[in-house]
Amino acid sequence: MSCIDRSVDDVKKLIHHAKLTNDELLPVTQTLEFTENYGEGGGKTLLFEANSELLETLKKGDRLIFRGDPEAGAVLCTKNKTYEVRDAETSNSLVLLPEFTFPDGMQAEGERSLINRRVKAIHHSYLEVRPCKPRLQKLRQMLNERPFNGDxxxxxxxxxxNDLLDRVQCSEEELDQALLDVEAYHLYGFWQILDFDYRFKVVSDILNLIETNKWPLDNVPRIATIRVLSESEPRAVISQCFEYYLKPTGNITDEGDELYTLNDDKVCRLCAEVLLKPAGKFNLNDFLTIWQQSVPEGLTTNLAQLEGIALVDRSCTPEIISHFPACNLTEDIQERFAFLFETKDKWTFDEIRPYIEDLATNATPVSALLTKYARASTKDGIKYYTGRHVK
Structure with a gap:
């Protein structure tokens, strides 16, 4: 008997066979009709699992967007979060109906009635979504294609x-933050990073102007600096570079010019990279001396400023330091750990943390990553991490 032929009496009999009573059920029964062409067009519909946060996003009328290059797969993005998308199979049949009435939309009392629903398709798979870290390697690749050098x-x-949003696997707010983190510049309608040597030149121009005018490092006028240096470099470059390497103090001059202070750590970090990039390996003691001499008078250098860009090897004599930027590492966790342990046999927690913390999540912090992908041992009271398969 097809569902379209069912009567109220038929439904009551089924309720009885199921050892239920009418009082236990709402008075509306929805029957399903499988028409001859019910599966046609079903392949054009994808089902995805929505957690409470995604459901709330949809209810508010906000967008959910799939992003990523075809070869990289796709992620699902809200305005501020990224979700990994996987195809999941289920042994249950997922029935797709154009219309359906949920219990909270039904009357609780009344005579039993029937509503016929036509099945549009049946699915045995759906898209499973899980929160994930933004995948930003594509952003770095795209920006590195054409660093701006003043020309x-x-x-x-x-x-x-919009180009970046289409291809980078992250949400809009995460992309905004990533552009700040990689020191990207909005120039002539496009997002670019500065060529390293050109960036150092622009920062040096700012530092030289501060020294020439004998401005205190914590009282640098913003408007005056940008006005002078814009005569030789694009104003957009100067103004954005100024914001990256100085911080507002909250004070203003009598002329209404905002006063800024040098971001000591960022300036020291840049000066260190200028020394390390061409050097390969550098005697640590010699480097520390030259590095301190290279920064503006009044700034103090320390190795903590080099987290994620330099690696110190204390196992050799003399101790050495080398340029080792975390931003160049793969996003694949297993490949990342394999490369790190090929580079250096043993790591302390503080040494390896800057090179894996971008892989960590609230559910899987750095310590949990090390437990899963590394082996811990203690020597002379210091805990070291090595590759899990090292003998």
Missing amino acids: QEMEGERYCL
Whole structure:
């Protein structure tokens, strides 16, 4: 008997066979009709699992967007979060109905009635979504295609914000933060990073102007600096570089110019990279001396400023330091750990943390990653981490 032929009496009999009573059920029964062409067009519909946060996003009318290059798969993004998307199979049949009435939309009392629902498709798989870290390697690749060196006419691809949103696997707010983290510049409608040598030149111009005018390092006028240096470099570059390497003090001059202070750690970090990038390996003691001499008078250098860009090897004599930026490492966890332990046999927690903390989540912190992908041992009271398969 097809469901369209069912009567109220038929439903009552089924209720009885199921050892239920009418009082236990709402008075509306919805029957399903499988028409001859019910599966047609079902392949055009994808089902995905929505947690409470995603459901609330949809209820508010906000968008959910799939992002990522075809070869990289896709992620699902809200305005501020990224979700990994996986195809999941289920042994249960997921029945797709154009219309359905849920219990909270039904009357609790009344005579039993029937509503016929036509089945549009049946699915045995759905998209499973899980929160994940933003995947930003693509952003770095795209921005590195054409670093800005002061020449607007130089060849190479440039990307506007929509280009980046289409291809980088992260939400809009996460992309905004990532652009700040990689020191990206909005130039002529496009997002670019500065060529390293050019960036150092611009920062040096700011530092030289401060020294020439004998401004205190914690009282640098913003408008005056940008006005002078914009005569030789694009104003957009100067103004954004100024914001990256100085911080507002909250004070203003009598002329209404905002006063800024140097971001000591960022300036020291940049000066260190200038020394380390071309050097390969550097005697640590010699480096520390030259590094301190290279920064503006009044700034103090320390190795903590080099987290994630430099590696110190204390196992050799003399001790050495080398340029080792975390931003160049793969996002694949297993490949990341394999490369780290190929580079260095033993790591302390403080040494390895800057190179894996971008992989950590609230559910899987750095300590949990080390438990899973490394082996711990203690020597002379110091805990070291090595590869799990090292003999």
